[in-house]
Amino acid sequence: MTTVAVKPATMAQALTRALRDAMAADPAVHVMGEDVGTLGGVFRVTDGLAKEFGEDRCTDTPLAEAGILGTAVGMAMYGLRPVVEMQFDAFAYPAFEQLISHVARMRNRTRGKMPLPITIRVPYGGGIGGVEHHSDSSEAYYMATPGLHVVTPATVADAYGLLRAAIASDDPVVVLEPKRLYWSKDSWNPEEPAPVEPIGRAVVRRSGRSATLITYGPSVPVCMEAAEAARAEGWDLEVVDLRSLVPFDDETVCASVRRTGRAVVVHESGSFGGPGGEIAARVSERCFHHLEAPVLRVAGFDVPYPPPMLERHHLPGVDRILDAVGRLQWEAES
Amino acid sequence: MTVMEQRGAYRPTPPPAWQPRMDPAPLLPDAEPYRVLGTEAAAKADPDLLRTLYAQLVRGRRYNAQATALTKQGRLAVYPSTTGQEACEVAAAMVLQERDWLFPSYRDTLAVVARGVDPVEALTLLRGDWHTGYDPYEHRVAPLCTPLATQLPHAVGLAHAARLKGDDVVALAMVGDGGTSEGDFHEALNFAAVWQAPVVFLVQNNGFAISVPLAKQTAAPSLAHKAVGYGMPGRLVDGNDAAAVHEVLSDAVRHARAGGGPTLVEAITYRVDAHTNADDATRYRGDAEVETWREHDPIELLERELTGRGLLDEAGKQAARDAAEAMAAELRAHMNQDPALDPMDLFTHVYAEPTPQLREQRDQLRAELAAEAETGPEGDTHR
Ligand SMILES: Cc1ncc(C[n+]2csc(CCOP(=O)(O)OP(=O)(O)O)c2C)c(N)n1
Numbered sequence: 054m055t056t057v058a059v060k061p062a063t064m065a066q067a068l069t070r071a072l073r074d075a076m077a078a079d080p081a082v083h084v085m086g087e088d089v090g091t092l093g094g095v096f097r098v099t100d101g102l103a104k105e106f107g108e109d110r111c112t113d114t115p116l117a118e119a120g121i122l123g124t125a126v127g128m129a130m131y132g133l134r135p136v137v138e139m140q141f142d143a144f145a146y147p148a149f150e151q152l153i154s155h156v157a158r159m160r161n162r163t164r165g166k167m168p169l170p171i172t173i174r175v176p177y178g179g180g181i182g183g184v185e186h187h188s189d190s191s192e193a194y195y196m197a198t199p200g201l202h203v204v205t206p207a208t209v210a211d212a213y214g215l216l217r218a219a220i221a222s223d224d225p226v227v228v229l230e231p232k233r234l235y236w237s238k239d240s241w242n243p244e245e246p247a248p249v250e251p252i253g254r255a256v257v258r259r260s261g262r263s264a265t266l267i268t269y270g271p272s273v274p275v276c277m278e279a280a281e282a283a284r285a286e287g288w289d290l291e292v293v294d295l296r297s298l299v300p301f302d303d304e305t306v307c308a309s310v311r312r313t314g315r316a317v318v319v320h321e322s323g324s325f326g327g328p329g330g331e332i333a334a335r336v337s338e339r340c341f342h343h344l345e346a347p348v349l350r351v352a353g354f355d356v357p358y359p360p361p362m363l364e365r366h367h368l369p370g371v372d373r374i375l376d377a378v379g380r381l382q383w384e385a386e387s
Numbered sequence: 388m389t390v391m392e393q394r395g396a397y398r399p400t401p402p403p404a405w406q407p408r409m410d411p412a413p414l415l416p417d418a419e420p421y422r423v424l425g426t427e428a429a430a431k432a433d434p435d436l437l438r439t440l441y442a443q444l445v446r447g448r449r450y451n452a453q454a455t456a457l458t459k460q461g462r463l464a465v466y467p468s469t470t471g472q473e474a475c476e477v478a479a480a481m482v483l484q485e486r487d488w489l490f491p492s493y494r495d496t497l498a499v500v501a502r503g504v505d506p507v508e509a510l511t512l513l514r515g516d517w518h519t520g521y522d523p524y525e526h527r528v529a530p531l532c533t534p535l536a537t538q539l540p541h542a543v544g545l546a547h548a549a550r551l552k553g554d555d556v557v558a559l560a561m562v563g564d565g566g567t568s569e570g571d572f573h574e575a576l577n578f579a580a581v582w583q584a585p586v587v588f589l590v591q592n593n594g595f596a597i598s599v600p601l602a603k604q605t606a607a608p609s610l611a612h613k614a615v616g617y618g619m620p621g622r623l624v625d626g627n628d629a630a631a632v633h634e635v636l637s638d639a640v641r642h643a644r645a646g647g648g649p650t651l652v653e654a655i656t657y658r659v660d661a662h663t664n665a666d667d668a669t670r671y672r673g674d675a676e677v678e679t680w681r682e683h684d685p686i687e688l689l690e691r692e693l694t695g696r697g698l699l700d701e702a703g704k705q706a707a708r709d710a711a712e713a714m715a716a717e718l719r720a721h722m723n724q725d726p727a728l729d730p731m732d733l734f735t736h737v738y739a740e741p742t743p744q745l746r747e748q749r750d751q752l753r754a755e756l757a758a759e760a761e762t763g764p765e766g767d768t769h770r
Contacts (some may be wrong), residue, residue, distance in 0.1 A: 092664035101443045115574070115577050115578055117570075117573075117574040117577065119540065119574050120574030120578045122540075123537065123540025123542070123544065123571060123574065123575065124543050124544030124547065124575075124578050125544055126540065126544055127543060127546070127548065127558075127738075128544040128545065128547065128548040130523070130529070130545050130548075131544075131545045131548035131549055132548070133551075135544075150534060150537060151537060151540070151571075154534045154537060155534075155541070158741075159530075160738045161518070163519045163523055164519065164735075165735065165736040166522045166523055166524065166741065167524070167530070180665035199737055200737055223739045229548055253742070253743075281770075299742065300742035300743055301742075301743070301744060303743060303744075304743075
């Protein structure tokens with residue numbers, strides 16, 4: 054058995070690798086978007102693809118999100134598997150008409166005759182000091198649209214695995230890429246990327262007995278840090294990384310909450326009408342008799358994403374998470 | 388100094404090498420809509436084509452009348468009629484090869500039927516049955532598209548993909564005058580021109596977007612003029628002149644097939660009926676206007692040409708009417724049967740594999756249906 058060097062890689066590199074491998078494996082895979090060609094994308098995720106596969110397969114499009122997604126629909130109708138990049142979270146909104154009216158429901162409205170295997174990559178979330186319209190967490194909009202899958206990686210390995218799975222899926226998948234984790238590094242073996250599993254499984258990142266932190270994407274590392282810090286208080290926290298928001302892995306989440314009896318949902322987007330409300334409701338419905346406390350949410354405030362100088366007050370951080378954990382009011386663990 | 392003069396002072400001088408990328412003159416539409424019928428050009432038209440167009444127009448008119456009647460009987464939820472616009476509808480379907488694609492708007496059921504789609508299947512969306520009754524791949528017809536202009540970028544993407552694959556396929560996309568104000572119209576035309584995609588855009592300018600007249604929709608000299616700004620040719624055609632529409636669209640399709648890129652065709656026509664059966668057109672237009680257009684009816688125009696040249700006699704007209712009547716009778720017979728929908732089908736085609744959440748909801752509905760079967764719907768106190 055050969056030993057393979059496991060080297061640190063960034064999430065952005067893993068995403069690039071996923072695109073490259075998918076394009077090499079299937080000539081139907083086409084990457085398109087603003088600046089994805091010569092420049093390699095503003096985050097360099099598509100770096101080198103135009104050179105390797107030609108501009109017909111990694112295409113700089115005109116600057117028009119509805120046009121990008123709308124033409125991708127036609128390309129998918131003709132048998133291609135477009136992977137479109139929306140440059141930033143808030144710039145995907147012009148494409149919502151195409152997304153909601155066509156991408157998400159073409160399979161349904163054609164009674165299964167016309168599935169659309171489109172992958173929509175959206176760099177999302179805050180914490181990078183971006184100016185207005187560069188830090189939105191738009192997952193609730195996508196989650197509320199039947200017909201879409203919604204995934205978001207928190208680790209380098211998952212970035213590769215989830216993007217490959219998204220491209221392989223015969224349904225449209227929105228891949229929310231946490232901007233502030235693009236440069237996070239992990240030991241990762243690019244020669245033997247983790248097997249690509251189907252979309253829809255959450256994973257326990259850290260096991261614990263006192264309470265479950267349910268989280269995803271950019272908030273996963275924050276929750277891991279909070280869990281470490283909580284040890285000083287004698288709290289042993291479990292962290293569940295959802296990875297997939299649609300479909301939702303009730304099984305893994307509820308198994309964890311039934312074990313710990315307490316749960317906090319943590320995400321960056323606002324709490325009112327946000328993903329946390331849905332998750333808390335699901336957990337309450339399914340685990341009511343196991344719960345020792347109400348399911349709490351630690352989320353961004355219900356304000357338009359604030360200017361960079363204030364974003365640290367907005368984003369859920371370790372203290373706010375620990376404070377919520379404290380409010381779960383259990384007997385001190387012995 | 389006026390504001391404009393002040394602004395002028397700041398206008399950067401173009402660098403010396405600047406010149407328009409393209410001479411706009413050849414792209415500009417003619418000042419007058421192109422016409423064939425009643426002109427010298429008509430003598431050159433193929434008599435067989437004219438007769439086929441005639442039969443199709445008569446059939447199309449009958450289809451519109453039948454579908455409108457079906458709304459009155461409650462068999463169709465709604466029907467946006469194309470009475471008066473049959474020349475555009477029929478020509479759009481006729482100029483395409485089998486391998487080509489048609490991208491219709493919600494109004495273009497007639498074009499879809501003329502393309503060969505089963506008339507009943509073409510109406511499922513409007514009946515309240517499943518959204519798209521036909522298989523889009525069988526006749527290469529995209530689903531009828533309700534949000535305005537959103538089908539246009541699909542046509543561009545499909546045509547582009549076909550060209551990348553080396554396939555000789557043209558897409559023809561239809562849109563109304565109101566739809567040209569939507570962003571998707573702009574984006575589709577721009578993409579098509581940049582990619583030189585083999586697409587033909589057919590705007591049916593039928594005077595109104597529901598109640599809003601063209602003058603409140605655009606300030607452009609014509610809708611065909613918009614083409615120039617994207618770098619594609621714009622053509623203006625009399626949309627009630629079936630021979631002219633057929634010729635202009637054929638030219639555009641040939642141009643696209645030969646690698647010449649997209650064309651924007653504006654057909655000037657008129658919506659004789661109201662927007663749909665649910666609309667009251669007397670609120671926004673007078674009878675006199677409608678009457679004027681009735682005198683410019685596509686069937687009459689063609690009939691005049693054909694009879695004047697001895698290409699159509701009473702027997703020929705009767706044959707066209709009989710064929711149309713047979714189609715209408717068949718449509719009636721089929722539409723009068725109640726469609727059998729399976730409620731469990733709600734969950735069948737949301738995803739390739741239903742999510743766990745959908746499986747749960749499916750089980751819930753199944754249980755509800757089982758309970759209903761036992762007690763009958765009356766047993767449900769919430770009805
Ligand atoms: C995006 C969108 N906005 C509004 C509507 C509602 N609507 C349906 S038809 C129509 C008018 C369309 O006019 P036009 O494009 O000229 O086509 P026509 O009905 O005359 O064929 C409107 C506003 C719609 N279908 N889609």
